[in-house]
Amino acid sequence: MMNENNTTTVGSDSQAFSEAVCEARPAHISGVAISDEVVLETRDVNVYYGDHHALHDTSLAFHKGEITALIGPSGCGKSTFLRSLNLMNREIRGCRVEGQIVYRDHDINTRRENLYELRKSIGMVFQQPNPFRKSIRENITFAPKRHGLTDRAALDRLVEESLRGAALWDEVKDKLDESAYALSGGQQQRLCIARTLALNPDVILFDEPCSALDPISTLAIEDLMNQIAQERAIVIVTHNMEQAARVSNRTAFFYMGDMVEYGETDQIFQRPNDARLNDYLTGMFS
Ligand SMILES: Nc1ncnc2c1ncn2[C@@H]1O[C@H](COP(=O)(O)OP(=O)(O)OP(=O)(O)O)[C@@H](O)[C@H]1O
Ligand SMILES: [Mg+2]
DSSP, rough: OTTTTSSOOOEEEEEHHHHHHHTHHHHSSOOOOSSEEEEEEEEEEEEETEEEEEEEEEEEEEEETOEEEOOTTTTSSHHHOOOOOOOTTGSSTTTTEEEEETTTEEOOOOTTHHHHHHHHHHHESSSSOOOOOSBBHHHHHHOOOOTTTOOHHHHHHHHHHHHHTTTTEEEEEETTTGGGGGHHHHHHHHHHHHHTTTTTEEEEEEESSSSSSOOHHHHHHHHHHHHTTTTSSSEEEEHHHHHHHOOOOOEEEETTEEEEEEHHHHHHHOOOBHHHEEEEEEETTT
């Protein structure tokens, strides 16, 4: 039903879907987390690829201890927005990002920012697992060594802690010096998460991290996200609505370059306000 703001109250299809996905939510994920601490925030961020204005005036805040899901149809700007959060769009020729990206009270969208240090604090995990062509151990130690960690015992501890943190230790502890390429896709993705965890980032950005994985590996990654979210802010782009409902505390819906609706995940799925979000949830466009 439309109202004067061109929004809609929830329809029965959407309701049925929402009830089904929300039933799958672990109890501890329901609602928002305890922390009100904003770690990262965007203020009126606009992104252009040449003349193409791909993302419009997007303002969002990410909290410590919470997982935020970014959802919306293909091409609506989710990855564009996610990449702006650790200045990854700077690697794309012709891409321009305007607006403030505030990490711990400091605008990082300036030319002075040290990208290497920044990406230690704001790590990223991509859709396709992309381990280095190195051993499992070296995948973990490569960046910490470059950041100056040389003590052998400390590096060994870090390898174990990171792999345990990514729920991979038991599967690989006897073959740490074998190639990361010998692991399965799901294991490679957990190795990429372990590699990110080894730098102890404050924020982790996930761009469709499970789209190349089977359902069992997907659930393993979701469990993992819940565990590692306690001490940091997590942002995940996903096309999988069940996944968004299962893992996230808050959800933002993007549509054609606009961030159209943002709220607690329960509200977004059970009581969407915007007609386009309602249609998206009921599968009218994907
Ligand atoms: N490297 C690029 N160069 C030029 N245009 C781009 C580039 N990357 C994205 N775009 C454009 O920006 C818009 C948003 O794309 P983006 O990849 O952010 O969408 P998305 O929501 O992540 O889509 P998907 O769900 O398919 O991954 C699209 O119109 C896309 O064509
Ligand atoms: Mg994308």
